[in-house]
Amino acid sequence: MSTEIFTPVPAAQTVAAAPQGMRKNGKQWHEPKSAFRPKAGNSSYEKRQEERKAMAAVKAKEKEMKDEKEAERQRRITDLREKRTAKEEKARYEKMAETMHKKRVERLKRKEKRNKMLKS
Template sequence: MSTIVEAGAQAPEKPLGMRKNGKQWHAPKKAFRPGSGLTSYEQRAKLRVAQQLVKAKEKEMKDEKEEERQRRITALKEKRAAKEEKERYEKMAEKMHKKRVERLKRKEKRNKLLNS
């Protein structure tokens, strides 16, 4: 008896028949209802606030990433400059006395501090 009730609960779909334009392979369309997609002002306002939060978080993440990138770039530049300067002093040490090179180093360091 339960099988009869289950079978009766499912209403069989009514066959649509042949389409007038003869394009049976297309999916059947629903009626055009222009007002069906409209939302209330409160819903739009909530959605707008949520989008602003997402954008703010994305901007924050992008800024952090760019800051990290810039930090790595400056560290690399400083490292290269230090290496270059060290090589320059080594070249000078080959030609002149060690004490004189040390004096020049201190003098250049003072000038850098004064100029910057």
């Protein structure tokens, strides 16, 4: 009789440590595969509904952010167009002022502004 005390190893550790032997295809470095169970990942209807609601909320937020970005882009484009048209108009009036009298150019400006107001 020896004085050593034997401590039992839990069953979970012995199963995991049990060697499977050599793999038939020779690829020992791969993890062993489990059986294919197509219905194992199915979740309950309520859980799927919650996931759909969460996805819908994410999509709505993304759409809102994209719309804000597009609105900002359109605002910048319109500002640039207005700036360009104002610059062209100013250049045109300056060219007219070279040949015409200053007061006549002012009258034409006012007349064109009235026409613009009537058109829009």
